[in-house]
Amino acid sequence: MGTGNAVQEWLRDAAEVFAEHAGELNELDRAIGDGDHGTNMSRGLETALTIPIDEDMSPTDSLKRVGMALVSTVGGASGPLFGTFFLRVGQNWETPSTTSGIATAVRAGLEGVMARGKAVEGDKTMVDALAPAVASLDDSAAKQLPLEMALRLGAQAAHDGAQATRGMLARRGRASYLGERSIGHLDPGAISSALILASAARHIS
Ligand code: ADP
Ligand code: MG
Ligand code: MG
Numbered sequence: 001m002g003t004g005n006a007v008q009e010w011l012r013d014a015a016e017v018f019a020e021h022a023g024e025l026n027e028l029d030r031a032i033g034d035g036d037h038g039t040n041m042s043r044g045l046e047t048a049l050t051i052p053i054d055e056d057m058s059p060t061d062s063l064k065r066v067g068m069a070l071v072s073t074v075g076g077a078s079g080p081l082f083g084t085f086f087l088r089v090g091q092n093w094e095t096p097s098t099t100s101g102i103a104t105a106v107r108a109g110l111e112g113v114m115a116r117g118k119a120v121e122g123d124k125t126m127v128d129a130l131a132p133a134v135a136s137l138d139d140s141a142a143k144q145l146p147l148e149m150a151l152r153l154g155a156q157a158a159h160d161g162a163q164a165t166r167g168m169l170a171r172r173g174r175a176s177y178l179g180e181r182s183i184g185h186l187d188p189g190a191i192s193s194a195l196i197l198a199s200a201a202r203h204i205s
Pocket of ligand 2: 033
């Protein structure tokens with residue numbers, strides 16, 4: 001229950017998910033950006049996990065390692081932003097994991113992203129997936145739902161939020177240069193956020 005190993009399994013799974021989806025995420029980024037988002041994310045996560053995993057590493061340290069790798073090895077907007085997300089989630093991780101503990105940690109991650117990137121909901125960024133996930137986790141914490149269910153609902157909220165970016169006009173990042181032409185395309189960073197949360201839902205309990 002909520003051990004460091006569960007977090008390591010989550011991160012390892014996330015690295016596999018991004019390796020699998022890199023092409024698709026690049027494709028999404030090609031439509032409204034420079035086509036490197038999938039490559040950026042999979043390279044960052046892979047770098048973080050090349051160092052042999054220490055079974056006893058704390059969740060905070062495991063998440064810090066991934067966060068630092070994303071900040072330092074991934075150029076562009078998403079490296080520092082997802083890096084900050086993982087660092088802040090790690091700094092606020094509570095063991096054993098509970099619904100309210102996860103809600104607090106993911107909220108801290110979202111706040112870090114928003115402080116660094118200055119995006120708000122509706123700007124067509126990763127925030128549009130992360131913010132609904134946090135709202136859902138808070139709601140589940142208030143209802144005292146079990147962690148597994150809370151994470152599944154949170155991941156679904158992130159997925160729905162990511163899908164909703166299709167209709168949005170980009171106001172931050174590279175996609176904002178397109179103005180009206182950004183409408184009608186999914187935001188790749190929002191899709192990545194949903195993938196990260198879906199992966200968490202499969203491993204954190
Ligand atoms: P780059 O645009 O530098 O090539 P990526 O392609 O890896 O970086 O990442 C693009 C993603 O980063 C976007 O889809 C969006 O979700 C996210 N993003 C860009 N700028 C911001 C920002 N200011 N705040 C939050 N997210 C942002
Ligand atoms: Mg890009
Ligand atoms: Mg780029």
